[in-house]
Amino acid sequence: MNLGEILVNLWETSGLYGLFGKLDWQSAVMIGIACVLLYLGIVKQYEPLLMVGIAFGILLTNIPFGDIYHPEFWGTDIDYLKVLHDGGLVDMLYMGVKLGIYPSLIFIGVGAMTDFGPLISNPKSLILGAAAQLGIFSAFLFAIVLGFTGPQAASIGIIGGADGPTAIWLTKTLAPELLAPIAIAAYSYMALIPMIQPPFMKLLTTRKERVIKMDQTRPVSKTEKICFPIIITIVTCLIIPSVTPLLGCLMFGNLLTECGVTKRLSSTVQNELMNIVTVFLSVSVGATAVGERFLSLETIYIVILGLAAFSLSTVGGLLIGKLMCLLSRGKINPLIGSAGVSAVPMAARVSQNVGAKYNPTNFLLMHAMGPNVAGVIGSAVAAGFLLAVFGR
């Protein structure tokens, strides 16, 4: 037995050799980024349920010789047999992303947790939900100018929908190589909504508009709430079948809650299923952030374009909100327009907080929830459109 040989072998198979012996600076930087994201998730609580998993996935995948994820397996022609035979843990989990299973399962949970009552009682909210998708298509255009391909630009644009599962669902099909930076940008900006939106809300509205008190909406019957997911699924999925996995699951989850006879299932999809899928999704998305791919100019562009997309979506919602205020002769507070981005319920809370700041007796939350849940449908429709254009 040669002790020296054993020690050399031990050294050459260690991650430390990978980092320092082979001077893999990219992995070292990515481990640093993972630690920063863990700090943001744990200490600053930026979308912690996802951020902690994503950050830990980044950490795991960038440990040299960890062999937990193999980006080379996930090219254009995927050999699933090879993945099952030679893949690491994250390769197995990543199949759920690649096959579009996790975002759809998360949407079942989101649907079960969402009350569409404010939207049903005020269907005009759908227009605000549509207006707040402006950022998606503006960022798409900017991305084309910066040299991204059509499918990549579409995936970057969808960040403006402020909907993590939708962004992941579209990106895994159109531009899987950009999945990690897009998911991180989408969830980071969603956490930063209370900081991103208020300056635009103040800039684009007058004090007189901000203090508008809106009339209480009508009560919605149980029958209407049960029929809503069925009607939306039939109509929307018939128009854009490509959006069925997302919208169909969202509405299925909502039906489980509203029908009142599947309370156990509703509780499971809102809690256990949602939590399990969140763990798998976050770790596997984070693990796609392999240093040599992630550390590029493209990532910086994506971060900037994501911010532009969020901001322009807010602007789009506010401008149409102002128009609706004008047409309704001051009955609609334009601040609810910014809630058209689909970060539920954070964007609606921002509308409530800004409105209450100027008129403490003003309660905009329920009015803002209408555009907010309309935004979820709007971003899914936008994703369906982009998939129909670039996915074939």
Place this chain on the structure above:
Amino acid sequence: MSNLTNPTFGEAALIALLGIGFVFLVLAFLMVILLISAAIFQAIERKKAAKKAAAAPAPAAPEEKKAPLAKGSCGDLKLHDVPARDAAMVMAIVADELKTPLNELRFTSIKKAESEEAK
């Protein structure tokens, strides 16, 4: 369109315009459908309510004579033989017990209960 993978700026602008237009169109269509279905549901509800009203029994017996209202009753809250100060205290205690802010609770009436000893 020549090449969707690498569209020119003009082609991309057209896709963006079509996209936002498409989203507006689909959501406006959904709005119309929701408005129509709301009208149908409300009409059904009204019919049901009218049927119930028609089938309702004869008017109920005249209401029991209520105790005179105490000083301090206002709005929806009726105080029966309870001073306003005591009522405020009761409401504060209830809010504290329920761990719910007072402005989220609705009190309709507060009535002094006769204790066993008093009887």
